[in-house]
Amino acid sequence: MVRQSSVVTGQTLASGNKAAKSGIPLKIEGVSKVFPGRTRAIEALRPVDLEVAAGEFVCLVGPNGCGKSTLLSIIAGLDAASQGRVLADEQEIKGPGPDRVLLFQEAALFPWLDVQDNVEFGLRQAGVAAKERAEIARHFINLVHLQSFEHSFSHQLSGGMRQRAAIARALAINPVVLLMDEPFGALDAFTRDSLHGELETIWSETGKTILFVTHNVREAVALADRVVVFTPRPGRIVREFRIDLPRSRSLESHELVDKVAEILEVLKETLVEQEELHGEGN
Amino acid sequence: MAKATEIASASTKMCGQARNFVLGSWIRRLVFYVLLLLAWYIVVSLNIWPSYVLPGPGAVFSTLVTGIASGQYIQASLVSLQRLAIGYAISLVVGTVLGIFIGRYKIVSETVGSLMLGLQALPSVCWLPLAIVWFGLDEQAIIFVVVMGALFSITLGVDNGIKNTPPVYLRAARTLGTRGLAMATQVILPAALPSILNGLKQGWTFAWRSLMAAELLYVTLSLGNLLNTGRDLDDASQVIAVMIVIIIIGVAIDTLAFSTMERNMRERWGF
Numbered sequence: 001m002v003r004q005s006s007v008v009t010g011q012t013l014a015s016g017n018k019a020a021k022s023g024i025p026l027k028i029e030g031v032s033k034v035f036p037g038r039t040r041a042i043e044a045l046r047p048v049d050l051e052v053a054a055g056e057f058v059c060l061v062g063p064n065g066c067g068k069s070t071l072l073s074i075i076a077g078l079d080a081a082s083q084g085r086v087l088a089d090e091q092e093i094k095g096p097g098p099d100r101v102l103l104f105q106e107a108a109l110f111p112w113l114d115v116q117d118n119v120e121f122g123l124r125q126a127g128v129a130a131k132e133r134a135e136i137a138r139h140f141i142n143l144v145h146l147q148s149f150e151h152s153f154s155h156q157l158s159g160g161m162r163q164r165a166a167i168a169r170a171l172a173i174n175p176v177v178l179l180m181d182e183p184f185g186a187l188d189a190f191t192r193d194s195l196h197g198e199l200e201t202i203w204s205e206t207g208k209t210i211l212f213v214t215h216n217v218r219e220a221v222a223l224a225d226r227v228v229v230f231t232p233r234p235g236r237i238v239r240e241f242r243i244d245l246p247r248s249r250s251l252e253s254h255e256l257v258d259k260v261a262e263i264l265e266v267l268k269e270t271l272v273e274q275e276e277l278h279g280e281g282n
Numbered sequence: 283m284a285k286a287t288e289i290a291s292a293s294t295k296m297c298g299q300a301r302n303f304v305l306g307s308w309i310r311r312l313v314f315y316v317l318l319l320l321a322w323y324i325v326v327s328l329n330i331w332p333s334y335v336l337p338g339p340g341a342v343f344s345t346l347v348t349g350i351a352s353g354q355y356i357q358a359s360l361v362s363l364q365r366l367a368i369g370y371a372i373s374l375v376v377g378t379v380l381g382i383f384i385g386r387y388k389i390v391s392e393t394v395g396s397l398m399l400g401l402q403a404l405p406s407v408c409w410l411p412l413a414i415v416w417f418g419l420d421e422q423a424i425i426f427v428v429v430m431g432a433l434f435s436i437t438l439g440v441d442n443g444i445k446n447t448p449p450v451y452l453r454a455a456r457t458l459g460t461r462g463l464a465m466a467t468q469v470i471l472p473a474a475l476p477s478i479l480n481g482l483k484q485g486w487t488f489a490w491r492s493l494m495a496a497e498l499l500y501v502t503l504s505l506g507n508l509l510n511t512g513r514d515l516d517d518a519s520q521v522i523a524v525m526i527v528i529i530i531i532g533v534a535i536d537t538l539a540f541s542t543m544e545r546n547m548r549e550r551w552g553f
Contacts, residue, residue: 076457096456108454111551112472122458124468155552173458 025099025176025209026052026075030084033070044070046236047084050228052177057203057210059220059227061263063271067235068213072179075211076102089176098126101170102179105186107162109154115141115165116150122173140168143202160191164198171206180212184219193251196222200248217267221259222249229263231270238270337519346523355508355527362493362505363531365421369428370489377433377485378478381440382466385474395441398434406431406492410499424496431492432485439481443474476547483540490532505531 033045045067052058060068073079075086077096086093088100101122109118119137128136141150144164154162163183170178184192200223203210214220220227227241241263245255319339326338333341349355384395409430413423447470455469471478497506505528512520 073453078453078456096459098459100457102453102457104450104454106448106450108448108450110451110454110469110472112475114550121455121468125459125461125464153550153552169458 024051024087025054025089026050026211027087027090028071028075028084029087031071031074031081031086032083033067033074033079034082043234046234048235048237050237052209052211055207055209057212057223057225059212059214059224060230061214061217061220061227061267062230062235063215063232063267065235066230066232068230069181070235072102072181072211072213075177076100076179078102098122098173099176100179101173101175101177102181103163103166103170103183105182107154107159107166109157109162109165109169111154114151114153115146115157115168118154118165119169119172121169126173136172137168140172141165143171143205144168144198158191159187160195163187163195167199167202171202171208175208177209177211180210182214183212185214185216192219197248199223204247217260217263218251218256221245221256221263222251227263229266229270231274233274239266334516334518337522341519342522342526345517345519346526349508349520349523349527354503355524358503358505358508358524359527359531361503362497365424365428365504366489366493369425369493370432370486372425372429373432373436373485373489374482376429377436377481378440378471380433381437381478381481382444382470384437384441385444386470391441398437398441401430402434402438406488407495409492410496419500424493424500427496428489428493431489435485435488436478436481439478439484440471440474442481443477444470446477447473476551476553479540479543479547483536483544486535486540490535494528 028048028050030047030049031045032043032047035042035044048071050058060071062068070079074081075093077093077100088097093100109115110121113121116134116137119140120133123133123136138147138150141147144167146161146164146168149157149161149165154165157165166183167178184195187195196219199210202208212220212223217227221243224243227243228237229239229241230236231238241259243259245253245259249256322339326333326336330336337345346355380394380398383390384398385391406427409427410423413426417423417426451469451473452465455465460469494506494509497504498510500507505524508524509521512518512524
């Protein structure tokens, strides 16, 4: 435990965790999910294959109910796949691990803890000593610009500040992969835009691999190296788009708007296909 | 700068208003109680009832002072409070463990949980006859009644709190590496705290009431017993004086223990 924790400080405080990683941080092999429904089983996810490279920023987009959140939850180890397996750094995952942290649409800060204790929470679970915990937490609270709010409680923060605290809490345990499940979905447009900028900065400074779920195509194109498009019921991948636009991207640029239109077109087509399919089924 | 001073002065003004408001409510309260005492005094001086049936405020006050000065009331309070503390502590431990199991496991909830709900409907002093049969007329029986008073409220408070905890807290804790016992002590229980606090408060109220009811039957010195002695001696001023002691203890525990905890929790949770 002690050895592990000194790695945390060493990487995050000194070198900013830019070290190149060996192996593929995430490999998803034929992962599917079937929920046992009340009357009949519901197929949430068709077998999905996906590889995410070290330091890559991948967005999963698709309409609600396409199983993208389910996939994220399986990768986080919070849900079991019905079939297939997830490899993290070549190792098959069995449950949650400190290499992968999931963030939610609600920040899910613990209301009984202040910001400082929330950010320290994962370190406490890992058995990191109090002094070191405080130091690491301070570093990440500064990184998300929440200094002077260390002793505030969740209800005293705005929605955007809560999400920033949640990001600091996740980064504190030094994961390889950040799994973000529509983290900005409940925020107003201004806050969302400013958080995009912050997330991009954090990503480039820490070199994390990010898998980001959203149904907002503009958000996906603004942030991602690669956009993976899902169709709903049952969820499967229809297409992938590589986004090579230079960063940081303006939401108004023609290239970005064109890309968004292209992806939306694909989404619309698959939805129409889906409806026709269902129509025949009935 | 100008804006900052403006805000500062506005906030002092608001503080001033709040202080006036609090002060006003204290004055209104004081006036009410003075009027109440006055009404009591007037009714007594009309001499409708003999003084051993309805004593005046002066007589009750002097009984109270004598009772406290002689050490009798303090002794009795300590006996009652000790029973309360022992019974409540047992309920707290057993209730928390039971509540966690009922809240976490569906099968326990469907079986033991339903039993708890049923038993809560029974006023706990109803356990006294059974307790006397089992334990005899002694400490164990009375502590048993106190336990029965607090146990179900505490259990159901913990259970409710666990069932109403948003699952996202548990998921967040798991993804941050929480496992095993730490999940219960660092996540499940703290998340359930608002509801647990309600259960604790209700449990204490029930325990206190059933203790007083049970003590009426006991011959050893205690608050409930003092009430009964007052009745035996046709001494209404003792009965009222002891009632006042019981009220004071109740209010003190309410404000010192529970209101403090509640205020603390509100500050954190924001409600």
